[in-house]
Amino acid sequence: MTEIRFWFAPGACSLAPHILLKEVGVASDNIETAISVEGAQFPVGFERINPKMRVPVLSLDGEIITEVPAIATAIAALAPERQLLGRTSLETARVYEWMVWISGSVHGDGFGTLWRPQRYSDDPAAYDGIMRKAREKLTNYYAIIEDRIVGPYALGETFSAVDAYLYVFYRWGNVIGLDLDANYPKFASLGRLLAERPSVAAATAAENIDPHWKL
Ligand SMILES: N[C@@H](CCC(=O)N[C@@H](CS)C(=O)NCC(=O)O)C(=O)O
Incomplete structure (x- = not known):
């Protein structure tokens, strides 16, 4: 084993x-x-x-x-x-299209800039401007996510690795006050659906974290 x-x-x-x-x-x-x-x-x-x-x-x-x-x-x-990477080769391509973009843009560029402005400047006076720019980018990225979720899951009828990844950003979007219910309703529904899923509930319980992280 x-x-x-x-x-x-x-x-x-x-x-x-x-x-x-x-x-x-x-x-x-x-x-x-x-x-x-x-x-x-x-x-x-x-x-x-x-x-x-x-x-x-x-x-x-x-x-x-x-x-x-x-x-x-x-x-x-x-x-x-x-079949967590999709059921067909086209779905597998979609899974990588999502995951690579989430990793590079939503996480690295968006949240990496918002939560680690010191990576982009040694001057603390610059942080507010850097973080404002990051929020602007995240608003755009969340609009793209909303547009691309087929529903109920990212790819459509079946759960894939993309949903596990999007769930991280459902929680992070909540905690930075993006108001998913009002602005990104498909993403908010996906987050709520995922929070009930046994694998997700088991992982959040093991990490001892709030499934939604709404302040
Ligand atoms: N591109 C990496 C990003 C990993 C990453 O940034 N992880 C964060 C946690 S979400 C981390 O370890 N941060 C440590 C730090 O900022 O010092 C991946 O996809 O795994």
Whole structure:
């Protein structure tokens, strides 16, 4: 049996692969780290596991995999019959189209800028302007998500790895006050649907986090 280790931080983007681990129902040794707007506290020696100093990290029999789309691919391969990367080659292309864009634009460009303005300037006086720009970008990105969700799930009738990933940004959108119900109703419905899903409920319970994160 494959030996699985998984590094995550409660409520971080690692929630997406955590949900997928629950979907495929494999046992894993989960190592919790802490991340907030103030920064991250990784375990001693983490730089040897992931020199990029980020979670999630997945280890499959000692083989280290980083980056959400790659980790999702590895987890999906543990239970191919679940078709988490789509049921047809076109759906698989759509899954990667979503996941690569979410990772690069919504997460890296949008939230990475909003929550880590210090990555873009050494001058604290510049942070407000950088964060304002990030909010502008996120408004655009959430409008694209809303437009592209087929419904009820991202791809249509069936759950895929994209939904696990979007759920992270459903919660983050709530906490930064994007008012999903008013502005992005399809995304809000998807978030509520996902919160009830056993794999999602199991992952949020394991991370001890609010399923919706509305302040
Ligand atoms: N492109 C990476 C991004 C990973 C990432 O940024 N993870 C965040 C948590 S959501 C992190 O570890 N942040 C640590 C920090 O900002 O110091 C991926 O898709 O896995």
